[in-house]
Amino acid sequence: MNGAGKITASHRARNALVYVRQSTSGQLRRHTESTARQYGLAGQARALGWPESAIVVVDADLGVSGRYGSVRAGFADLVSRVCLGEVGAILGLEVSRLARSSAEFTRLLELARLTGTLLIDTDGVYDIGDVNDRMLLGLKGTMSEAELHLLAGRLHGAKLAAAQRGDLRFPLPIGYVLDSDGQYLIDPDEEIRAAVADVFTCFAQAGSAYRVVGEFTDRKFPLRAYGGAWAGQVRWGRLSHARVCDILANPCYAGTYVYGRSYQEYKVTPDGGVRSARRYRPREQWPLVIHDHHEGYIGWQQFLANEAKLQANRTRKGGRPAREGHALLQGIIVCGGCGIRMAPSYRDQRYSSYQCAEARREAKVTARCRTIATSVVDDAVSELVLATINPGQIKLALKAADEVARRHTRSHRAAELAAERAQYEADRAERAFMQVEPENRLVARTLEKRWETKLAALVEAEAALATARDARPELPERSSLLALAGDLPALWASPDIEYRDRKRLLRTLIADVTIIPTSEKDVVTIGVRWQTGATDQITVGRPGPGRTPAEALEFIAARSATTRDAALAAQLNAAGLTTGRGRPFDAAAVHRARNAAGLRAPWSASACHDGEITIAELSAKLGITRSAVYDWIKAGKLEAHQTPAGRWHIIWDQAVEARCRDMIAASVRLGRRHRSAHSACDGEITAPDLGARLGVNTTVVLDWVHAGKLAAHQTAAGRWHVVWDEAVEARCRDMIASSVRLAPKERGGAGACDGELSIRQLTIRLGIGRGTVLAWIHAGKLAAHQTAVGYWRIPFDESVEARCREWIAASPRLARRQRTQQTSEGGAV
Ligand SMILES: [Zn+2]
Numbered sequence: 001m002n003g004a005g006k007i008t009a010s011h012r013a014r015n016a017l018v019y020v021r022q023s024t025s026g027q028l029r030r031h032t033e034s035t036a037r038q039y040g041l042a043g044q045a046r047a048l049g050w051p052e053s054a055i056v057v058v059d060a061d062l063g064v065s066g067r068y069g070s071v072r073a074g075f076a077d078l079v080s081r082v083c084l085g086e087v088g089a090i091l092g093l094e095v096s097r098l099a100r101s102s103a104e105f106t107r108l109l110e111l112a113r114l115t116g117t118l119l120i121d122t123d124g125v126y127d128i129g130d131v132n133d134r135m136l137l138g139l140k141g142t143m144s145e146a147e148l149h150l151l152a153g154r155l156h157g158a159k160l161a162a163a164q165r166g167d168l169r170f171p172l173p174i175g176y177v178l179d180s181d182g183q184y185l186i187d188p189d190e191e192i193r194a195a196v197a198d199v200f201t202c203f204a205q206a207g208s209a210y211r212v213v214g215e216f217t218d219r220k221f222p223l224r225a226y227g228g229a230w231a232g233q234v235r236w237g238r239l240s241h242a243r244v245c246d247i248l249a250n251p252c253y254a255g256t257y258v259y260g261r262s263y264q265e266y267k268v269t270p271d272g273g274v275r276s277a278r279r280y281r282p283r284e285q286w287p288l289v290i291h292d293h294h295e296g297y298i299g300w301q302q303f304l305a306n307e308a309k310l311q312a313n314r315t316r317k318g319g320r321p322a323r324e325g326h327a328l329l330q331g332i333i334v335c336g337g338c339g340i341r342m343a344p345s346y347r348d349q350r351y352s353s354y355q356c357a358e359a360r361r362e363a364k365v366t367a368r369c370r371t372i373a374t375s376v377v378d379d380a381v382s383e384l385v386l387a388t389i390n391p392g393q394i395k396l397a398l399k400a401a402d403e404v405a406r407r408h409t410r411s412h413r414a415a416e417l418a419a420e421r422a423q424y425e426a427d428r429a430e431r432a433f434m435q436v437e438p439e440n441r442l443v444a445r446t447l448e449k450r451w452e453t454k455l456a457a458l459v460e461a462e463a464a465l466a467t468a469r470d471a472r473p474e475l476p477e478r479s480s481l482l483a484l485a486g487d488l489p490a491l492w493a494s495p496d497i498e499y500r501d502r503k504r505l506l507r508t509l510i511a512d513v514t515i516i517p518t519s520e521k522d523v524v525t526i527g528v529r530w531q532t533g534a535t536d537q538i539t540v541g542r543p544g545p546g547r548t549p550a551e552a553l554e555f556i557a558a559r560s561a562t563t564r565d566a567a568l569a570a571q572l573n574a575a576g577l578t579t580g581r582g583r584p585f586d587a588a589a590v591h592r593a594r595n596a597a598g599l600r601a602p603w604s605a606s607a608c609h610d611g612e613i614t615i616a617e618l619s620a621k622l623g624i625t626r627s628a629v630y631d632w633i634k635a636g637k638l639e640a641h642q643t644p645a646g647r648w649h650i651i652w653d654q655a656v657e658a659r660c661r662d663m664i665a666a667s668v669r670l671g672r673r674h675r676s677a678h679s680a681c682d683g684e685i686t687a688p689d690l691g692a693r694l695g696v697n698t699t700v701v702l703d704w705v706h707a708g709k710l711a712a713h714q715t716a717a718g719r720w721h722v723v724w725d726e727a728v729e730a731r732c733r734d735m736i737a738s739s740v741r742l743a744p745k746e747r748g749g750a751g752a753c754d755g756e757l758s759i760r761q762l763t764i765r766l767g768i769g770r771g772t773v774l775a776w777i778h779a780g781k782l783a784a785h786q787t788a789v790g791y792w793r794i795p796f797d798e799s800v801e802a803r804c805r806e807w808i809a810a811s812p813r814l815a816r817r818q819r820t821q822q823t824s825e826g827g828a829v
Pocket residue numbers: 335336337338339340356359365366368369370
């Protein structure tokens with residue numbers, strides 16, 4: 001080999017790397033010779049003296065392009081190995097094309113020079129450290145780049161010329177095939193043709209790609225595989241949204257030949273890498289367009305209409321397609337105040353409104369912006385539309401009916417075609433099986449299995465067809481449709497018509513609707529711009545809260561302070577009054593009207609309704625506490641309800657009053673206040689009265705009663721009545737006099753003789769507790785004697801006092817108590 005002498009023992013001591021690459025998987029499949037040659041380089045490395053163990057084949061980049069933007073793990077591995085200095089030589093079929101970007105190639109050369117790595121190709125061995133070799137390689141690299149450019153240019157020129165003639169062929173979209181002359185042909189397979197055509201028909205009616213997907217949920221859609229194991233075969237699968245969009249955006253279906261719809265875009269990432277992506281040019285920038293190139297599924301005008309519709313459906317690009325909500329003018333209503341589209345806001349099933357939501361988000365709301373109930377505008381505009389399209393109504397209804405019929409037939413037809421196809425395939429499998437020689441058992445078995453599979457598919461397809469036939473809904477009679485069509489308003493209001501369809505009908509007629517600001521609060525002026533360019537203006541009343549008819553409002557004002565909302569609503573309805581919308585009143589409507597007019601609710605007024613009473617009133621009336629009334633309510637003994645403000649209203653009449661009084665009488669606790677009003681019978685006295693009369697505690701009296709010293713009886717309420725006359729009184733006073741504890745004369749007496757102190761006097765004098773004094777007495781520290789009625793008397797003089805103070809000083813507890821007392825007294829002074 002040329003320059004084999006440059007290989008030294010040092011190179012052989014390191015690895016020989018064989019770099020194997022093919023640009024695409026297609027090359028890999030077709031150019032097997034080249035791949036084999038590349039692998040053959042390992043043999044050359046052996047011939048040049050590398051041991052088998054030192055030869056490394058790097059083939060991770062098979063099928064990966066060498067240009068910018070592709071990630072080549074093998075090449076990166078090769079570079080890192082060179083950097084580590086473990087590579088003696090790199091072998092490639094054509095070393096100058098190791099990398100198709102000269103930047104990568106130059107870098108590899110530089111690294112090889114620094115690490116003393118040789119480069120070897122079929123032409124010879126290059127030592128990068130040698131300036132001649134380096135220049136040679138550099139030249140080869142430049143040449144290959146130029147060659148690439150010339151080749152690409154020549155190829156591109158040829159390609160462009162073919163494209164300009166409309167002869168350049170691309171993989172065809174499903175629904176088209178190439179005939180033997182290479183001309184485009186609509187797929188002769190009727191099932192595929194029907195499926196593709198249905199996509200366009202569905203889109204024309206539904207107006208949204210998602211709806212087309214929805215129509216195809218139970219149906220399979222064909223896809224032709226290009227390349228790979230399934231190349232050229234038709235597979236049946238799910239129709240995805242992306243595929244629907246692709247089909248609708250593909251001009252091929254409109255019979256138009258286009259070259260250059262997409263291009264490759266390169267981007268340098270911040271980390272210096274290069275990424276490529278396929279970009280689509282907008283239609284206006286397509287470089288080459290040939291109309292009527294082949295037969296189309298749709299016309300060019302239809303293609304443009306579909307494109308516009310898809311564009312209008314893109315909400316992120318400002319499109320506002322018709323949605324499912326009941327606000328009919330969604331997407332086409334504009335606020336005249338801020339000039340921005342209004343959005344429907346759905347509060348519940350019944351109420352929704354158009355609001356300047358977008359203006360609010362962008363802080364562009366003006367004082368003239370108004371929120372308006374959708375029903376006000378929708379009703380007015382619908383009425384206008386119905387009045388306007390009156391002459392064409394029958395035609396429209398019939399067209400709608402035909403459409404429904406066609407839709408049914410289509411789904412039915414798809415199932416029929418599938419069944420036909422299954423039948424055909426089963427027949428074919430059967431024929432193939434019949435033709436095989438019986439001796440050829442293995443083949444026969446395979447064919448038999450295939451026939452069985454096809455038969456199973458046939459059964460499935462027939463079942464699907466039966467289901468489709470069964471599921472086919474009953475079509476209304478054409479005559480009844482005619483009758484219905486005679487009354488478009490009824491059709492319009494029919495619950496079977498989807499809001500979306502109504503909206504789409506509206507949009508075919510109306511371009512947009514503007515709420516024109518007015519100074520009047522009770523009316524709304526609506527400007528309608530028709531698709532024809534004509535305009536209309538309608539003014540309608542604006543009913544709702546705050547717009548209750550004056551008569552009804554007067555009625556409410558007269559009664560709202562005394563009558564609850566529900567009752568008031570009933571009265572209003574009985575009087576034949578209605579809300580601002582002409583509907584009967586309910587409690588909520590009365591509430592809203594009252595709020596809007598600033599009328600007080602009954603619970604905020606002082607009075608209760610007739611036949612009701614508040615807790616405060618009841619407690620005053622019965623002479624019991626409020627808490628007793630609460631208890632009754634909580635125990636369910638009283639019927640009451642709570643107002644929204646939390647006030648209790650008790651249902652009240654004579655029967656309830658009588659029941660309450662019974663409850664009071666039966667309760668010991670509650671009865672007291674009442675019974676004190678009634679004195680005991682003649683010749684009797686109540687225990688508290690007797691106590692008061694004798695100047696003793698009630699408990700003393702009760703003790704006497706329990707001890708049998710007094711004749712008494714208990715009332716039903718548990719009260720003691722004592723039999724009373726003068727003799728009894730005299731006996732009582734005797735008992736008091738004979739009792740040490742009760743004797744009044746002793747109790748009131750100031751007490752002590754001279755030189756003696758009572759316990760109380762002593763405690764005050766010394767500032768100590770009664771218990772302490774008694775403890776001293778009982779301990780014998782303090783001399784004392786008891787009076788006849790049991791009072792302690794303490795002989796007291798200065799010496800006794802001094803002794804007491806000593807004891808106090810000796811006791812930390814007492815001393816502390818004295819100190820705190822003095823402090824607090826001092827503070828008080
Ligand atoms: Zn506005």
